[in-house]
Amino acid sequence: MGPPGREDPSRLHVDSDPPFGEPLGTDWYVAQARVRDLLDAARARVVIWKWGRAESALEDPRPLLTERESGFAPRLLDRRPAQDCRRYGLDADGLIVLAEDVEAGPSGDAVTWAAFWLEQNDGTRVLVCCQVHANGTPVLWSLIRAQEHHDGRLDHVDLWYGPSGRFIQVQETYEYTDGHLSAITKSWPTRDGTIDGEHFAIARDGDHDVLRISYEKRGPDRPSPDRPLVVFRRTRTPAVKAAKRHVLSALPELVAAWIDRVAPDKPCWALFVVYAEGEHLPDGLSLALATHAERSALATPDNRDAIWNPADYSTFDVSPPELRHPEFADAWGLVVSDMAATERPVRDLAVACARQLRNESTVETHPQTKSALVVPLDVELVDIDANLRAMKVTAATRRQLEGRA
Numbered sequence: 001m002g003p004p005g006r007e008d009p010s011r012l013h014v015d016s017d018p019p020f021g022e023p024l025g026t027d028w029y030v031a032q033a034r035v036r037d038l039l040d041a042a043r044a045r046v047v048i049w050k051w052g053r054a055e056s057a058l059e060d061p062r063p064l065l066t067e068r069e070s071g072f073a074p075r076l077l078d079r080r081p082a083q084d085c086r087r088y089g090l091d092a093d094g095l096i097v098l099a100e101d102v103e104a105g106p107s108g109d110a111v112t113w114a115a116f117w118l119e120q121n122d123g124t125r126v127l128v129c130c131q132v133h134a135n136g137t138p139v140l141w142s143l144i145r146a147q148e149h150h151d152g153r154l155d156h157v158d159l160w161y162g163p164s165g166r167f168i169q170v171q172e173t174y175e176y177t178d179g180h181l182s183a184i185t186k187s188w189p190t191r192d193g194t195i196d197g198e199h200f201a202i203a204r205d206g207d208h209d210v211l212r213i214s215y216e217k218r219g220p221d222r223p224s225p226d227r228p229l230v231v232f233r234r235t236r237t238p239a240v241k242a243a244k245r246h247v248l249s250a251l252p253e254l255v256a257a258w259i260d261r262v263a264p265d266k267p268c269w270a271l272f273v274v275y276a277e278g279e280h281l282p283d284g285l286s287l288a289l290a291t292h293a294e295r296s297a298l299a300t301p302d303n304r305d306a307i308w309n310p311a312d313y314s315t316f317d318v319s320p321p322e323l324r325h326p327e328f329a330d331a332w333g334l335v336v337s338d339m340a341a342t343e344r345p346v347r348d349l350a351v352a353c354a355r356q357l358r359n360e361s362t363v364e365t366h367p368q369t370k371s372a373l374v375v376p377l378d379v380e381l382v383d384i385d386a387n388l389r390a391m392k393v394t395a396a397t398r399r400q401l402e403g404r405a
Helices: 028-044 065-070 238-262 292-298 304-308 326-341 346-359 384-390 395-401
Strands: 048-053 085-090 096-105 108-119 125-132 138-148 154-161 168-177 180-189 195-204 210-218 229-233 268-275 286-291 315-317 373-378
Touching (some): 028 108, 028 125, 028 138, 065 229, 238 346, 268 292, 268 346, 286 292, 326 346, 346 384
Antiparallel strands (some): 085 096, 096 108, 125 138, 138 154, 195 210, 210 229, 268 286, 286 315
């Protein structure tokens, strides 16, 4: 995890005093001379090795570091991943005392990065981070020290980056809401006396689990974007994944039953799967069948797009009872609620549903819908172009349907 301000290193203030002390040493040069022996001593404390993905940082005291810098939630693995990875050395108490980046090479594995915890004589604990050269020589890169509140909550973490012996100090401070971490502010002084930094806002669900982390830059020369960048979203839980599988597997049969019930008596050119963004209730999808006769009447020279409005067709069912079956409605509601919490558009699910209906040949179950297209449509019709592309409706086909061919 590199230093801040890498895009403009000339701005960084480098007159900070790192937490040197015994046995690390009194300054960078003494510490650099001792770091190999200290790293070997940390390896000697390891009683079991665990594994993690590359770019994970479970050894680091900074909360949610992997989530905000690499976009995934890290976890310890009993087996080594196939790709380059980070391995974690645990001591007899099950605590991580050492982390190493391991890269596979033609002559075997190579350690390229190491971080180990060191308890100093004054009682402070410091995470010592090193780059490791190809010949195995560690080069001191950074020091990290955490400070706790009196109630056990982490108040701030101080970091010192100093591969050249002149250290840049960075501080992270933490805010809490109802006892749970809600914001992280990272700051560092610049040569001109101002403070640059970064801010992370943490959104949680009703169980206080992290849903997403948003990021924005801070500082006089770092204007914030109109909308913070989301750097982490929670992946779907097993329950949500199972609910989505149920939605997609049950939908074709339910829609086929709906088509049989409404019993179109004229040939149809489209089945519309209608959804609404921002309405995150388990009411689910609406359905519409569009006949060729109605399309011909709607496609006037002045308004070719009128053929895509499901409300203009006689068979528009806002609330199909088939899709309000309790088991299906519960599954739909769980998936959509999770999408709302993690700021994923309902469109993603609606397109997946439309593709499932197309792939399962649902429209072929009735003689009047055998050649119908399956088209997902939002109620505001703002996604129509993207939805037609998602369903592989060509521009030529669209022109023909709209009477512009």
